[in-house]
Amino acid sequence: MKAAVFYGPGDIRIEERSMPSPGEGEILLRVGACAICGTDVRIFRHGHHNVHPPQITGHEIAGVIADIGKGVRGYKEGERVAVAPILHCGECFYCRRGLPNLCLNFEALGYHHPGAFAEYMIIPERALRGGNINRIPDNLSFEEASLAEPLACALNGELLSQVGVGDYVLVVGAGPVGCMHITLSRALGASKVIVSEIQEKRLNLSREFDADYYINPEKENLKEKLLQITEGIGPTVVIVAAPARKAQEEALDLAASRGRINFFGGLPGDNKIAQLDSNLIHYKELFVHGTSGSTPLHNAWALEMMAAGRVEGKKLISKVVSLDELPQALEEAESGDYLKIVVKPGIGG
Structure with a gap:
């Protein structure tokens, strides 16, 4: 089979590798996207500290079951499935409390285990035991289904932020995940959805997702504009979907009293300390929290929301490429000129 193998920073090679065979309790997946x-x-x-070269990465996974190992029940060859990549132990403090994304003993497909930048991959027994496999609704393509993983993460953030009817939601950052937050906030009933983005290209790309207001804070006074839009209240929810320390720091000042602030994007390791005005948290009774990953249930909900048309997955896909084009596609994904780029191992030479 063909696979894209990571050998180290800047070094991904397209190689021919032996076809994997499913062991007991495992599934062989033909990667669709x-x-x-x-x-x-x-x-x-x-x-990455959890990726030991040579390794096949890629964790936003959709495909079709090609073969089933001994002892596997409940699945059959030919079924189209999406796979949640976080493999939880099912036994630790957090797993026992229904928080498998915070598992103390987690492993992940595309990190610890070979991922989906290949024509085929093994789905380990631990994934089957953890309920990580969700069937793809008939009206979704593999490309759309591959978006279930990032959409599930965004949905986790929206639910933790308790986005609902009557909320004024500010989404800071209009990259792919920011655009998912726009459409999810709308689907969950927010009264007004506002986007803040300093890159004009990304701001323009995000206009496809029907927020109520689009603001470039380098061209307009963001706080004044927010107060005008929200009748002097400020946003009741602020989703910081950008890896920017300044955006996290400013969120406290922008939020309404009793506002919920979600630090969705992590900060770079060399610039990870934000200075937060704790008096604003105290006097405004703010709730500040983060989001990390998602659960298999979030993945199932993400698929259902796309199938029902509440989230238009096709709008999020800027480009579809072959496995041979992956090295160039990674460069393009970094440019900010695209939303989601999807790799289809079955196309191309």
């Missing part, structure tokens, strides 16, 4: 994540770009550039 794998979307490129910002984390994939960072691995390509800098490596």
Whole structure:
């Protein structure tokens, strides 16, 4: 089979590898599509402590079951499935409380285990045991289904932020995940959805997603504009979907009293300390929290929302490429000129 193998920062090679065979309790997946994540770009550039070269990365996974190992029940060859990549232990403090995304003993496809930038991959027994496999609705393509993983993460953030009817939601950052937050906030009933983005290209790309207001804070006074839009209240929810310390720091000042602030995007390792005005948290009774990953249930909900038309997955896809084009596609994903780029291993030479 053909696979894209990560050998180190800046070094991904397209190789022929032996076809994997499913062991007991495992499934062989023929990869239909794998979307490129910002984390994939960072691995390509800098490596990752959980990725030990040579390794096949790619964790936004959709495909069809090609073969089934001994002892597997409940699945059959030919079924189209999306796979949640976080493999949880099912036994630790967090797993026992229904928070498998915070598992103390987690492993992940595309990190610890070979991922989906290949024509075939093994779905380990631990994934089957953890309920990580969700069937793809008939009206969704593999490309759309590969978006279930990032959409599930965004949905986790929206639910933790309790976005609902009557909310004024500010989404800071109009990259792919920011655009997912726009459409999810609308689907969950927000009264007004406002986007803040300093890159004009990304701001223009995000206009496809029907927010109520689009603001470039380098051209307009963001706080004044927000107060005008919200009748002097400020946003009741602020989703910081950008890896920017300044955006996290300013969110406290922008939010309404009793506002919920979600730090969705992590900060770069060399600039990860934000200075937050704790008096604003105290006197405005703010709730500040983060989001990390998602659960298999979030993945199932993400698929259902796309199938029902509440989230238009096709709008999020800027480009579909072959596996041979992956190295160039990673460069393009880094440019900010695209939303989601999806790799289809079955196309191309």
